[in-house]
Amino acid sequence: MPASLTRAALETLDHADELAPFRDEFDLPADVIYLDGNSLGPLPKATPGRVAEVVAREWGQSLIRGWNTHGWMRLPLRIGEKLGRIIGAEPGSTLVADSTSVNLFKLLAAALEARPTRRMILTETGNFPTDLYMAQGLAALLRRGHEVRAVADPVAALNQDVAILMLTHVNYRSGAMHDMASVTRAAHAVGALTLWDLSHSAGAVPLRVAEDGADFAVGCGYKYLNGGPGAPAFLSVAPRLHADLRLPLTGWLGHAEPFAFAPDYRPAEGIGRATVGTPPVLSLAALEVGVDQMLRVPMDALRAKSQRLIDLFIALIEQECAEYEFRLLTPRDAAIRGSQVAFGHADGHAIMQALIARGVIGDFRSPDVMRFGLAPLYVRHTDVWDAVSVLCEVMRTGAWREASVAERRAVT
Amino acid sequence: MPASLTRAALETLDHADELAPFRDEFDLPADVIYLDGNSLGPLPKATPGRVAEVVAREWGQSLIRGWNTHGWMRLPLRIGEKLGRIIGAEPGSTLVADSTSVNLFKLLAAALEARPTRRMILTETGNFPTDLYMAQGLAALLRRGHEVRAVADPVAALNQDVAILMLTHVNYRSGAMHDMASVTRAAHAVGALTLWDLSHSAGAVPLRVAEDGADFAVGCGYKYLNGGPGAPAFLSVAPRLHADLRLPLTGWLGHAEPFAFAPDYRPAEGIGRATVGTPPVLSLAALEVGVDQMLRVPMDALRAKSQRLIDLFIALIEQECAEYEFRLLTPRDAAIRGSQVAFGHADGHAIMQALIARGVIGDFRSPDVMRFGLAPLYVRHTDVWDAVSVLCEVMRTGAWREASVAERRAVT
DSSP states (O other): OOTTTOOHHHHHHHHTTTHHHHTTTTTOOOOOOOOTTTTOOOTTTHHHHHHIIIIIIIIIIIIGGGHHHTOOOHHHHHHHHHHHHHHTTTTTTTESSOOHHHHHHHHHHHHHHTTTTEEEEETTOOHHHHHHHHHHHHHHHHHHHHEEEEOOTTTTTTTTTTEEEEEBOOOOOOOOOOOOOHHHHHHHHHTTTEEOOOOOTTTOOOOTTTTTTTTEEEEEESTTTOOOTTTTEEEOOOOTTTTTOOSSSOOOOGGGGGOOOSSSSOOGGGGGOOOOHHHHHHHHHHHHHHHHHHHHHHHHHHHHHHHHHHHHHHHHHHHGGGGGGEEOSSSSGGGGBOEEEEETTTTHHHHHHHHHHEEEEOOTTTTTTEEOOOOOTTTOHHHHHHHHHHHHHHHHHTTHHHHHHHHHHHHH | OOOOOOOOHHHHHHOOTTHHHHTTBBBBOOTTEEOOTTTTTOOHHHHHHHHIIIIIIIIIIIIIGGHHHHOGGHHHHHHHHHHHHHTTTTTTOEEEOOOOOHHHHHHHHHHHHHSSSSEEEETTOOHHHHHHHHHHHHHHHHOOOEEEEEEOOOTTTTOOOOOEEESBBTTTTTTOOOOHHHHHHHHTTOOOEEEEEOOOTTTTTTOOOOTTSSSEEEEEETTTTTOTTTTTOOOEEEEGGGTTTOOOOOOOOGGGSGGGGOOOOOBSSSSGGGGOOOOOOOHHHHHHHHHHHTTOOOOHHHHHHHHHHHHHHHHHHHHHHHGGGGGOOSOGGGBBBBBEEEEOOHHHHHHHHHHHHHHHEEEEEEEEEEEEEETTTOHHHHHHHHHHHHHHHHHHHHHHHHHHHHHHEEEE
């Protein structure tokens, strides 16, 4: 970062930014710098109209006929197919369904079925809690001596008792990113399967799950895919595993012939068998808008801008706020991080409250982590300048202490 | 039914109907008589506005802050509490989450945990397929010798090896309704738990799950509750079972402190532990409109009209269409049926297609069942008259044969 860094220079970058037109596709509040798209993406301008159309015209006028005439029944596969392109999956291997948590359960159970003599679900210390919890719940349910083991270096802990290595590709707190290809190779070398949680990756970084050899993947629709609060999640299974894929949640819409109403379950061919209940049409309509938008994004440009924004954020903090002891938690190496940047600070929670009160919206993760999502579709270089300026001001004036005091009062 | 039955007499009934104002609360297509609300309820007029508000104002303007400022995080419990009143559950025992299928899995697994020495999941021949399939999937996953047994008379088959008796309260095909209180007593007498699927009951018939002693219940939001296509489902657990309730899908939002991001799962107190992933806010907003409406409905009047409509439908068929051999599949006794009526007919599929082409929308269920949902909030007495008139006309003219031919052509 040049010492001569100025806001004017960043304005020039914004003007030249080939992604700049995407920002106009979002309905962003005027008084906000939004750096929390890694938690909930903002509203695409096209979404209200599409949702209104599905509600009033499709549901209201077609009623039950909508399942056929508007292709509602195909939505999980149709949107899944598009999502598969975003994550670099083979055609026919990705489905939108349920929540990330439920999809983790399905695929973890399938992995244990596929590796019946192995007893370990291996993961990483600091993985997202629901990944750990769903694995723990499955192991407790099965009562067959499975261990959920979380270690600092999971690749080093791989052995022939590992049924599945479950990792979040981009860490939700630090933003550190695994090398999917080499980690997957290491897992396969001991005969283990891999399950990648792409919640903080899909729409944030280029992905090639097929090329990298991933067996299973899941991810979230409401972060960088801008699908709306609680949007449906996705799952993906490498085609080589489809034929023997035994899933535990055998719902009627995963049946080979759901409308035969047969008494016994028989799984559909392919990834369709991972459907469980009736697709949530309204939520799917919103998600599809975000996914369609993402398909138009040049991913190389997205990745380059994402890393430029993070470099800029770090440089400005270190240049302007050095005395306040923000501890960088995200790798400096752009090759091994996602699209977010995190700083540790003992007063991080109060500082984040002060930022949010001033319209700079990031978030806080226990115990002391301030997270800033730098989603290149709508975050500008000048937004980073302005956000860091507000942060420095909050520190310089001690304004964060007021947030801290107000909060202590609220608690006591 | 009097022999002097006339359309004018039914108009008089419609005018005097205390539920008539509810029909005006729905956006129903002008050219349709909608008798399929038991599959997908119609659109309440209040829903588009509420959904638009949640999308544009809550999500669009509040962004991540919506989880607190708009109470999104509380939606599953808030709507669950309202739904609990509709099904007669104790306060604090009902939650909106996931799909009916996923909720079946959760509660079946909890039941087997609570009855660890018993091996049977007992149910009824002809139960809805997903209920059977989810039980089969769970038994296959556990590999502990559980049997899913479907019999014609499940009460007679109760014994000390039955962990759980799983029944759909109102049969999806015939509309026959179990006596929840006596069946539950019989199950409890042998130490079995009960799980009631209320998908065709909630919003259709008065329910008292607490008074009737039910242990577990699940149900659907998109039928008589008018929550929209693929609306979230609900589950309910008797409070006496909460303390020891071990659920298999241990997602982060069912954790006692989700935002502590602790590495180990610890269930929330009460029914909140049945939450798994992030609540689907847009779909929940639509569901809440339907649930709020249902809370205003006088259930005795709803029940009385529902039975009057069914009696009328049967009488008119038998009076006007006797020669076409429609076989009544629904009990004549109003005390043991829900809010739908079904007829068997060898040409039922083609006949139903002809009806739908003429704006009378019911549905068909394999192998030969024509179903008509008579939802008292918007189906009028004259609608029944008009629907049966169209049906008789279709039979008299042989018009259904054209639908049959067209269909055979489409298939070949």
